[in-house]
Amino acid sequence: MPPTQAAAHPRVLMLGAGWFPDQLGGLNRYYRDLFEQLPEARGVVIGRDASPPARLAGVSAHSSPLPLRLLAFWRAAQRQAATAEVVDAHFALYALLPLWLGRLRGKPLVVHFHGPWADESVAAGEGSPVRVRAKRLLERAVYARADQAVVLTSAFRQVLVERYRVAPWIVSVEPPGVSLDRFTPGSRERARERLGLPADAFVAVAVRRLVPRMGLEHLVGAWGEALAGLPPGSTLLIAGEGPLEDELRRLGAEAGADSVRLLGRVSDDELVALYRAADIAAVPSLEHEGFGLVVAEAAACGTPTIVSAVGGLPEAVAGLDRSLIVPPGDRAALRDGLLRSVTQRPSRAATRAFAEGFSWERAAAQFREVAKRATSRDRSGLKVVYLDHVARLSGGEIALLRLLPHLRGISPHLILAEDGPLVAESHLAGVSTEVLPLAAGARDLHRDEVSGGGVPARAAAMTTAYVVALARRLRALRPDLVHANSLKSGVYGSLAARLAGVPMVWHMRDRIAADYMPAAAVALIRGMTRRLPAAVIANSRTTMATLAAPSESATIYTVLPDVLGEAPARLQVDRGTLTCGLVGRIAPWKGQDLFLRAFARAFPDGEARAVLVGGALFGEDAYAEQLPRLAEQLGIAGRVEMRGHRNDIWAELARLDVLVHASITPEPFGQVILEGMAAGVPVIAPGTGGPAEILRHDVTGVLYRPADVSGLADAMRRLSDPVLRERLSTSARGALEPYSPDVVAGQVHELYGRVLARRG
Numbered sequence: 001m002p003p004t005q006a007a008a009h010p011r012v013l014m015l016g017a018g019w020f021p022d023q024l025g026g027l028n029r030y031y032r033d034l035f036e037q038l039p040e041a042r043g044v045v046i047g048r049d050a051s052p053p054a055r056l057a058g059v060s061a062h063s064s065p066l067p068l069r070l071l072a073f074w075r076a077a078q079r080q081a082a083t084a085e086v087v088d089a090h091f092a093l094y095a096l097l098p099l100w101l102g103r104l105r106g107k108p109l110v111v112h113f114h115g116p117w118a119d120e121s122v123a124a125g126e127g128s129p130v131r132v133r134a135k136r137l138l139e140r141a142v143y144a145r146a147d148q149a150v151v152l153t154s155a156f157r158q159v160l161v162e163r164y165r166v167a168p169w170i171v172s173v174e175p176p177g178v179s180l181d182r183f184t185p186g187s188r189e190r191a192r193e194r195l196g197l198p199a200d201a202f203v204a205v206a207v208r209r210l211v212p213r214m215g216l217e218h219l220v221g222a223w224g225e226a227l228a229g230l231p232p233g234s235t236l237l238i239a240g241e242g243p244l245e246d247e248l249r250r251l252g253a254e255a256g257a258d259s260v261r262l263l264g265r266v267s268d269d270e271l272v273a274l275y276r277a278a279d280i281a282a283v284p285s286l287e288h289e290g291f292g293l294v295v296a297e298a299a300a301c302g303t304p305t306i307v308s309a310v311g312g313l314p315e316a317v318a319g320l321d322r323s324l325i326v327p328p329g330d331r332a333a334l335r336d337g338l339l340r341s342v343t344q345r346p347s348r349a350a351t352r353a354f355a356e357g358f359s360w361e362r363a364a365a366q367f368r369e370v371a372k373r374a375t376s377r378d379r380s381g382l383k384v385v386y387l388d389h390v391a392r393l394s395g396g397e398i399a400l401l402r403l404l405p406h407l408r409g410i411s412p413h414l415i416l417a418e419d420g421p422l423v424a425e426s427h428l429a430g431v432s433t434e435v436l437p438l439a440a441g442a443r444d445l446h447r448d449e450v451s452g453g454g455v456p457a458r459a460a461a462m463t464t465a466y467v468v469a470l471a472r473r474l475r476a477l478r479p480d481l482v483h484a485n486s487l488k489s490g491v492y493g494s495l496a497a498r499l500a501g502v503p504m505v506w507h508m509r510d511r512i513a514a515d516y517m518p519a520a521a522v523a524l525i526r527g528m529t530r531r532l533p534a535a536v537i538a539n540s541r542t543t544m545a546t547l548a549a550p551s552e553s554a555t556i557y558t559v560l561p562d563v564l565g566e567a568p569a570r571l572q573v574d575r576g577t578l579t580c581g582l583v584g585r586i587a588p589w590k591g592q593d594l595f596l597r598a599f600a601r602a603f604p605d606g607e608a609r610a611v612l613v614g615g616a617l618f619g620e621d622a623y624a625e626q627l628p629r630l631a632e633q634l635g636i637a638g639r640v641e642m643r644g645h646r647n648d649i650w651a652e653l654a655r656l657d658v659l660v661h662a663s664i665t666p667e668p669f670g671q672v673i674l675e676g677m678a679a680g681v682p683v684i685a686p687g688t689g690g691p692a693e694i695l696r697h698d699v700t701g702v703l704y705r706p707a708d709v710s711g712l713a714d715a716m717r718r719l720s721d722p723v724l725r726e727r728l729s730t731s732a733r734g735a736l737e738p739y740s741p742d743v744v745a746g747q748v749h750e751l752y753g754r755v756l757a758r759r760g
Contacts, residue, residue: 010371012110013084014043015077015098017091019052021268023062025209026293027114030176031090037177037364042083044076046094070097078102086110086371092117092142093135099145108374110367111146113160120288123213140164147374150174150367152291153312154427161413161434167477168413168432169383172370175316176293177360183272183300185352191276201233202342205278205303207271207294208285210242215284215308215329220248222284222334224255229339237274239263275301280341283307286328292316299355302348306337309424318428320354321346381411382752385479385502387470387489389443391420391435392617393647394585395671396509399539399558400485401429406559406745410752413477415470417443417489436473438466443488444619467495474500481752483507484533487525494532503534503759505751511668511689512546534755537748539669540690552754556747560674560739578603578720581611581656583649583672586624590614591662591707593630598662598712600634608720610636613652615645653679658719661685664707670694673701674739677732682725684715700732 014035020028023046035043035056043056046069052058057080060072074097081103088110089095098104118135126132143149143164149171151157157173160166192199204223208214216238223236236255238248241264252260266274275281281298282305283289289311296316298305304320307313308328317324323340326333346354386404388397401422404412414431416422417438426433442462474482474496482504484493490506497504510516512525526548529536535552538544544555582595592612599610610631616624631637646652649672653659659676661667666689673694676683685691687703695701702719704711719725737743 009038009040009368010085010108010375011083012038012041012086012088012371013077013080013104014038014041014088015073015090015095016043016045017094018062019045019047019056019058022047024265026290027090029293030112030114033177033179033360034363034367037360038367041088042080044073044080044094044098046073070094074098074102077104081107086374088112088367088371089142090114092139095142096138099142108147108371109145110370110374111143111149111166113143113149113151113156115156115288115290116159116163119163120213123287124211146170148172148370150370152176153315154430154432155312155315156290158423158427158433158435161432165476168434169381169411169477171432172366173430174363174366174370175358176291176296177363178293178296178300178355178358180300180356180359182268183275183297183355185302185348186272186276188276191273194273195237195277197235197277198233200231201235202231203235203237203278204280204282204338205237205239205274205298206282206284207239207266207274207298208283210238210240210244210248212244213285213287215286216244216248217251218286218329218331218334219282219284220251220255220260222331222338223260224251225331225335226338227256227259230342234259236260237263237278239266239271239274241265271297272301275303278303280338280345281305282334282338283313284326284328284334285310285313287311289313296355296358299351300358302352304341304346304351306334306341308334312427314424315427319357320351381409382481382756383411383477383479384413384481384483384752385474385477386412386414386483386485387417387493388414388422388485389417389438389488389492390486391416391418391422393421393425393645394617395669396486396507397422399509399671400507401425401431402561402741403559403744403748404431405429406741407748408745409749413479415473417466436466436470438462438492442466445488463492467492467499470496471499474502480756481505485509490533491525491528494528498532503755504532505535505537505755506533507537507539508543508547509539509668511543511666513666515665534759535751537751540693542666542689542693543668552751552758554747554751556744556751557739558669558671558674559741559744560678560736561741578608578657579611579655580608580658580660580716580719581613581652582660582662583613583652583675584661585614585620585645586612586616586627587620588623589663589665591664592623592627594664594707594709594712595660595662596627596630596634596636596640598660598709598716599640600636601709602713602716603639604635608639610640611643611652611656612640613643613646617645649675650679653681656681657725658716659683660712660716661691662712663689663691666706667691674736677701677736680729680733682719682728683732684712684719695732696735699728700735701728 016031018028020032045058046060046062047058048061057076059076060069073094077098086108087104090112118132143166149166151173154173157171161168275298281303283292285308291312295305306324307317309325310328314325326337414426414433416435419435423433439462442459445459482497482502484490484506487510494504512522530548536549538555539558541555584590631640659681661673669690673683673691683701685695686706688706697703702715704715
């Protein structure tokens with residue numbers, strides 16, 4: 001970059017730890033690669049013998065006593081302070097003194113969070129609670145000074161926000177870069193010749209420090225279990241140094257003679273050859289993994305990586321292929337992933353194309369924007385905290401995740417009352433998330449437990465304590481608005497928001513009616529919605545009709561994911577075997593038993609098939625266990641498939657000719673109906689509640705009288721006609737505009753604006 005161009009950017013002083021490769025590790029590699037992209041930057045690291053460039057000061061030695069290292073680092077930082085407009089800290093230990101004592105105090109600060117240093121030291125064997133606590137306090141002291149923070153993944157943003165109480169509004173998720181000129185696909189054949197590997201063997205590679213948290217023992221064990229199903233000559237290559245070397249050699253010998261090779265420390269050239277030679281890479285970490293630069297480096301060489309679902313690793317590969325993600329420490333899943341990758345893995349071309357999104361030029365440009373925000377103390381954008389009491393992937397939670405990416409100009413932060421799958425999904429969606437746990441006795445309280453005497457005393461006490469804790473958290477976060485996404489989060493969230501002095505929007509996705517919950521609960525919720533929230537969003541007119549809502553309220557339908565291009569209309573042809581399916585969580589009021597009875601009546605014999613997709617998410621296991629027995633009693637068990645909970649809704653819908661919605665009480669909305677319409681699957685639904693607002697009978701779907709077995713059976717028989725199915729499918733896909741992301745997001749924006757304008 002020409003000097004005049006560099007001068008346009010804030011002059012940055014980068015406080016690092018070591019200079020790669022004099023000091024190994026992801027932090028040091030990242031620091032060097034970013035530093036070399038920023039000619040306007042100066043830096044300080046430990047390591048006199050590292051031969052750094054002239055604009056970087058290498059001081060002391062890593063072997064020097066800690067006080068001498070800290071003093072030398074502080075002095076070097078002071079000498080660089082005069083020209084620095086913004087400070088970028090990469091390691092809290094060395095950054096503490098320069099930031100709090102001397103000329104850098106008060107200068108704008110960007111913190112690069114590479115991981116929880118204190119917790120990582122525990123994982124590495126640190127046994128002193130005093131030292132661990134001291135490290136944690138030191139980290140907090142540095143992060144408390146930050147004007148902006150950079151993390152490599154949403155998972156590490158959660159750690160920074162939850163554990164170190166950094167405001168989510170200043171945290172940017174900026175994936176690292178990879179040297180796309182150095183890490184290239186090259187010739188796999190020549191790389192294998194160099195390494196002495198057979199051309200037709202299956203080769204896996206792991207480049208890791210040989211320490212327990214990397215999970216390499218599990219990898220070697222999984223490799224041994226998979227070996228019988230792998231081609232002859234298959235080899236696992238492990239590059240790296242560490243205390244587990246002898247143990248891994250022993251495990252490798254047990255896995256299979258000569259099938260596991262430990263290579264020790266390798267040069268950059270050897271590393272490229274390893275990636276080029278491999279069919280698959282593996283990062284089986286057990287904890288504390290921020291991103292995994294090796295994932296991007298391997299991908300740049302055309303080699304995909306199997307990763308464990310730890311930290312930011314899923315985010316590093318989800319955009320390529322989600323099947324590369326396995327549970328941490330699950331040897332069987334890792335084994336199956338290795339076996340699957342022999343024949344089913346992303347191509348080298350697709351993997352390289354994916355890696356090209358991780359360029360250091362892009363990473364440097366994003367960092368410069370962060371540095372500018374730090375110097376201007378920029379706090380732009382509407383700050384909204386979203387609340388939900390569960391982290392399970394139920395309808396309301398899925399709907400929220402689909403909405404948030406389309407709310408432009410809003411900084412969202414999600415606070416969940418439990419940990420669970422929604423956390424990982426929010427990370428993949430790029431949504432800032434933290435878990436503030438609510439005791440299970442209150443979180444899992446069923447609406448039927450609310451009586452005329454109110455909420456049970458124990459649950460009330462737990463909820464009260466949580467309201468106080470949440471109000472304290474909201475006061476610390478200082479959002480412009482709180483948005484509760486569920487019935488329970490609306491109850492405790494409306495109270496906490498009132499205590500914190502923040503306006504609150506309650507998103508109501510449940511009908512507040514006596515056929516859905518006890519009369520005492522109806523009276524309680526209606527009273528709260530009348531007095532506490534600034535506004536209510538109802539997911540349908542049916543839901544709104546059951547509420548006593550404030551004036552600034554609106555009916556806003558659930559957003560349809562922007563997937564019409566991904567879920568094209570399926571061909572409605574007569575394939576000879578009709579498949580009818582019901583997709584939704586297993587619960588008595590969802591009517592899975594009604595569906596089976598109607599199917600048995602509509603098709604008592606023949607080849608027609610029924611499919612149930614969904615799991616019992618909220619304790620309806622006894623009901624779920626009854627369904628196979630019911631199918632047996634009806635004589636249709638051989639034609640009924642119970643598929644359980646599935647994440648890929650579009651793959652499930654693609655298997656269906658007819659989608660059935662069978663709720664026996666009026667459904668507040670019916671999100672799966674929209675999904676069926678988008679996928680081109682004709683829908684049958686009850687003629688009340690939200691489904692009746694979505695579908696036009698015999699135009700975009702077929703409606704029947706609720707809980708009527710005969711009526712549902714008649715509708716199923718009608719849709720055995722492929723011509724009718726094709727007509728309904730075409731009409732339904734043309735009627736989805738009111739549910740498009742831009743339309744729904746615009747309505748939510750408008751409501752937020754009215755609420756904040758009224759507040760002044």
